[in-house]
Amino acid sequence: MPFHIFNTLSRTVEEFTPQNPPEVTLYSCGPTVYLPQHLGNFRTFLCWDFLKRALKFDGYRVRQVMNITDVGHLTSDEDAGEDKIEKTARAEGKSPLEVANHYTELFLADWDRLNMERPERFSRATEHIAEMIALIEKIIAAGYAYVTKSGVYFDVEKYRGENRFGRLSRQSLDEQHAGNRLEHSPDKHNPHDFALWVLNQPNHILQWPTPWGPGYPGWHIECSAMAMKYLGETIDIHTGGMDHIPIHHENEIAQSESATHKPFVRYFVHSAFLVGKTGAKISKSAGKFPLLSDLPGAGIDPLAFRIFCFSAKYRSELVFSDDGLRAAQGNLDYFREFSRNVPPEAAAPGAETPGWAADYYERFHEALDNDLNTPQALAVALDLVAESYRRKDFGAWPTLIALDAVLGLELSRYRETALGATISADAQKLMDERAEARRSRNFQQADELRKQLETMGYEVKDNRDGGAEYRRRQV
Numbered sequence: 001m002p003f004h005i006f007n008t009l010s011r012t013v014e015e016f017t018p019q020n021p022p023e024v025t026l027y028s029c030g031p032t033v034y035l036p037q038h039l040g041n042f043r044t045f046l047c048w049d050f051l052k053r054a055l056k057f058d059g060y061r062v063r064q065v066m067n068i069t070d071v072g073h074l075t076s077d078e079d080a081g082e083d084k085i086e087k088t089a090r091a092e093g094k095s096p097l098e099v100a101n102h103y104t105e106l107f108l109a110d111w112d113r114l115n116m117e118r119p120e121r122f123s124r125a126t127e128h129i130a131e132m133i134a135l136i137e138k139i140i141a142a143g144y145a146y147v148t149k150s151g152v153y154f155d156v157e158k159y160r161g162e163n164r165f166g167r168l169s170r171q172s173l174d175e176q177h178a179g180n181r182l183e184h185s186p187d188k189h190n191p192h193d194f195a196l197w198v199l200n201q202p203n204h205i206l207q208w209p210t211p212w213g214p215g216y217p218g219w220h221i222e223c224s225a226m227a228m229k230y231l232g233e234t235i236d237i238h239t240g241g242m243d244h245i246p247i248h249h250e251n252e253i254a255q256s257e258s259a260t261h262k263p264f265v266r267y268f269v270h271s272a273f274l275v276g277k278t279g280a281k282i283s284k285s286a287g288k289f290p291l292l293s294d295l296p297g298a299g300i301d302p303l304a305f306r307i308f309c310f311s312a313k314y315r316s317e318l319v320f321s322d323d324g325l326r327a328a329q330g331n332l333d334y335f336r337e338f339s340r341n342v343p344p345e346a347a348a349p350g351a352e353t354p355g356w357a358a359d360y361y362e363r364f365h366e367a368l369d370n371d372l373n374t375p376q377a378l379a380v381a382l383d384l385v386a387e388s389y390r391r392k393d394f395g396a397w398p399t400l401i402a403l404d405a406v407l408g409l410e411l412s413r414y415r416e417t418a419l420g421a422t423i424s425a426d427a428q429k430l431m432d433e434r435a436e437a438r439r440s441r442n443f444q445q446a447d448e449l450r451k452q453l454e455t456m457g458y459e460v461k462d463n464r465d466g467g468a469e470y471r472r473r474q475v
């Protein structure tokens with residue numbers, strides 16, 4: 001079965017066909033680095049790590065770009081409020097660059113702890129100002145934007161006149177903006193018009209010169225400019241949280257397509273939220289989820305949070321709860337215990353995989369191809385381990401390692417480290433005997449003991465000084 005995914009553009013699960021197989025271009029809306037990213041943010045980013053790994057499991061080569069927004073994202077997604085980065089900068093008495101650098105570092109450290117594959121490129125908004133200005137000039141030249149004293153605005157009426165706005169959200173402009181106070185600048189032709197570039201804001205710290213005067217970019221134009229620079233005018237998959245469907249992604253489509261007259265995105269994929277549950281010990285407080293760094297204190301490994309997110313479908317809400325996290329930790333422990341229990345001969349390179357394991361590989365693969373059904377894929381991986389115990393057959397180890405390319409639990413490395421750390425009493429006895437044999441220059445016996453230790457899965461390295469190093473053979 002080919003890969004299938006729910007495309008928000010069509011509201012249906014579609015067969016996925018990239019423009020230039022096996023290459024897939026993937027753009028993922030990234031963080032605004034003014035605060036630490038909480039676990040709700042990371043749930044979204046994890047969904048795209050699962051997506052990317054599932055595509056690679058299918059044999060695709062994925063080129064992913066994720067933006068890091070370090071200017072222009074206002075406290076409201078609309079053109080209102082203060083620049084989020086500058087607000088933190090003022091509060092902390094730092095420069096916007098210092099704020100952005102600090103929270104970018106925290107973000108990347110957590111990213112790595114969750115064992116997410118880094119995108120081929122993280123792109124910072126402030127490093128792509130020239131591309132944004134060039135794109136805005138194209139939009140103006142195409143007749144879809146106008147310049148005023150307060151900014152360069154996208155002309156929504158003109159675009160809507162061609163009946164294209166609202167294609168993604170299936171909402172009218174009023175519905176998209178419902179509940180939000182629209183800043184009705186007298187300069188705007190229409191309250192729904194949005195800023196591509198903001199002018200005449202002398203209090204804004206970051207300013208760049210443009211043909212229209214100094215100012216700073218709007219949040220939406222950043223994604224369009226960076227996506228097109230690195231991935232071309234039409235990208236295969238664009239991801240984001242469901243909250244991005246109205247406004248942010250509608251605006252991205254409108255401004256991109258009015259400049260290029262080509263479809264901007266072929267598959268829009270959106271993830272549902274992590275939601276709070278009252279009474280949970282690690283709870284959502286003040287509208288924010290805990291941070292990844294809060295989990296170890298509660299006995300939860302960052303990779304257990306990975307499993308926790310894997311256990312729900314990307315477009316289903318996931319309830320954040322102690323029970324759910326503990327169950328995920330239990331599953332991580334189960335996989336790890338199995339990894340330690342696999343005997344060296346089953347883990348040796350070229351060890352034969354039993355026929356029954358192939359079925360699990362197929363079922364895992366099918367689950368992923370079926371609209372990234374990670375809960376089903378997780379169930380298959382857990383069943384594979386249970387079946388191994390039932391059959392007392394550890395030959396499925398290479399299959400589990402193949403599935404781990406998507407699960408991302410680093411089980412092979414875990415096994416090596418765990419076993420390397422403990423040397424059994426039997427092996428220790430042989431090592432001691434071998435040291436004695438070498439001291440008394442009984443090389444034949446030393447050689448025999450070496451062979452015994454190698455059979456037990458140890459690598460033996462003799463040093464020039466007469467000592468020796470023993471470590472568990474790499475799987």
Ligand SMILES: [Zn+2]
Binds near residue numbers: 029030
């Ligand atoms: Zn974006």
